[in-house]
Amino acid sequence: xxxxxxxxxxxxxxxxxxxxxxxxxxxxxxxxxxxxxxxxxxxxxxxxxxxxxxxxxxxxxxxxxxxxxxxxxxxxxxxxxxxxxxxxxxxxxxxxxxxxxxxxxxxxxxxxxxxxxxxxxxxxxxxxxxxxxxxxxxxxxxxxxxxxxxxxxxxxxxxxxxxxxxxxxxxxxxxxxxxxxxxxxxxxxxxxxxxxxxxxxxxxxxxxxxxxxxxxxxxxxxxxxxxxxxxxxxxxxxxxxxxxxxxxxxxxxxxxxxxxxxxxxxxxxxxxxxxxxx
Amino acid sequence: xxxxxxxxxxxxxxxxxxxxxxxxxxxxxxxxxxxxxxxxxxxxxxxxxxxxxxxxxxxxxxxxxxxxxxxxxxxxxxxxxxxxxxxxxxxxxxxxxxxxxxxxxxxxxxxxxxxxxxxxxxxxxxxxxxxxxx
Numbered sequence: 001x002x003x004x005x006x007x008x009x010x011x012x013x014x015x016x017x018x019x020x021x022x023x024x025x026x027x028x029x030x031x032x033x034x035x036x037x038x039x040x041x042x043x044x045x046x047x048x049x050x051x052x053x054x055x056x057x058x059x060x061x062x063x064x065x066x067x068x069x070x071x072x073x074x075x076x077x078x079x080x081x082x083x084x085x086x087x088x089x090x091x092x093x094x095x096x097x098x099x100x101x102x103x104x105x106x107x108x109x110x111x112x113x114x115x116x117x118x119x120x121x122x123x124x125x126x127x128x129x130x131x132x133x134x135x136x137x138x139x140x141x142x143x144x145x146x147x148x149x150x151x152x153x154x155x156x157x158x159x160x161x162x163x164x165x166x167x168x169x170x171x172x173x174x175x176x177x178x179x180x181x182x183x184x185x186x187x188x189x190x191x192x193x194x195x196x197x198x199x200x201x202x203x204x205x206x207x208x209x210x211x212x213x214x215x216x217x218x219x220x221x222x223x224x225x226x227x228x229x230x231x232x233x234x235x236x237x238x239x240x241x242x243x244x245x246x247x248x249x250x251x252x253x254x255x256x257x258x259x260x261x262x263x264x265x266x267x268x269x270x271x272x273x274x275x276x277x278x
Numbered sequence: 279x280x281x282x283x284x285x286x287x288x289x290x291x292x293x294x295x296x297x298x299x300x301x302x303x304x305x306x307x308x309x310x311x312x313x314x315x316x317x318x319x320x321x322x323x324x325x326x327x328x329x330x331x332x333x334x335x336x337x338x339x340x341x342x343x344x345x346x347x348x349x350x351x352x353x354x355x356x357x358x359x360x361x362x363x364x365x366x367x368x369x370x371x372x373x374x375x376x377x378x379x380x381x382x383x384x385x386x387x388x389x390x391x392x393x394x395x396x397x398x399x400x401x402x403x404x405x406x407x408x409x410x411x412x
Contacts, residue, residue, distance in 0.1 A: 064292065070284065111284045113283055113284055113286055115280035115281065115282065117280075127280060129282045129284075131284055136284055140285075151283075151292055152283045152285060153284040154283055154284070155282060158281070158282065161279065169279065193279075195279065196279060196280060197279070
């Protein structure tokens with residue numbers, strides 16, 4: 001009984017602000033269920049606010065476990081080195097004070113978060129994600145108008161990866177990497193990852209030749225990362241494309257989520273609420 | 279897999295608040311238990327115990343009354359047998375041996391020595407001495 005008090009709330013909400021898609025998940029005894037979903041075509045901010053207000057009021061949602069994504073095109077990923085003695089607070093401060101040094105050419109204020117990749121005796125490698133504070137404030141402002149206060153804003157790649165079985169993800173150790181392809185609703189997304197981090201990510205919104213795009217991105221990744229072996233391919237999207245990918249590229253596609261749904265990103269975001277690692 | 283959150287303080291704040299809430303709940307539980315216990319102890323000492331004492335005083339009163347009313351006037355010793363002569367409130371002298379009931383059924387003669395007798399009244403042992411015979 002007391003354990004559940006210290007655990008996260010049993011309800012988790014993922015909001016995909018691009019086009020507005022909402023998924024509410026509920027966890028009961030390690031079983032996760034989708035309880036409410038909503039999908040709307042909202043272009044203006046006002047429409048989005050109204051949609052969200054109506055949805056939350058209609059279902060009387062009170063949970064504050066709200067997760068939101070920020071598209072990869074708005075984020076900057078860097079791997080930086082710091083002295084091993086530096087604590088997380090020091091790194092945070094250093095990033096803030098020396099923004100120009102770490103992110104040259106960006107004059108606007110940035111919002112950061114980072115994760116320590118590995119630590120040696122002298123140095124520590126840190127993966128830093130940054131986004132423009134103004135952009136973040138715009139998104140949060142939109143949600144605040146709808147009286148929604150998210151606890152987390154993360155790059156959307158992490159949400160997509162949560163759709164892959166975590167056991168399969170954990171297998172991708174050392175030089176093995178996995179490739180996630182998302183092709184749906186005029187979105188092309190390729191994420192190359194291992195068990196620990198996202199190594200490469202690319203979005204495309206206007207495309208014709210999926211096979212060409214995949215080939216180009218894989219070439220781009222492999223030319224700069226020799227040590228990695230593409231081990232497993234995961235596919236989310238239309239089934240017709242899988243055959244052509246298999247035929248033309250001879251890809252070893254491990255798993256396929258042949259569901260063409262706008263809600264998948266919101267679902268991946270909501271899953272973070274039940275993630276044990278954060 | 280690493281986790282990134284551009285609003286880490288919000289998450290931390292939420293967990294901090296939750297922890298505080300749990301601590302507050304536990305503290306209030308502890309406080310209420312302490313209050314209830316102290317009230318119980320207070321009532322027990324100030325109200326219940328005096329009542330119990332009063333209840334217990336009743337046999338003492340009956341013992342006092344008995345001492346005032348009944349007097350040991352003498353003891354008869356004959357070989358192993360012993361009798362006590364007790365002066366009752368109405369002026370009569372009764373002769374009792376150990377195990378006999380005196381007037382009221384609650385008073386019973388337990389032991390007779392050469393100078394005094396013990397009488398059990400409401401589970402209280404009372405000694406009547408022969409010098410009380412005045």
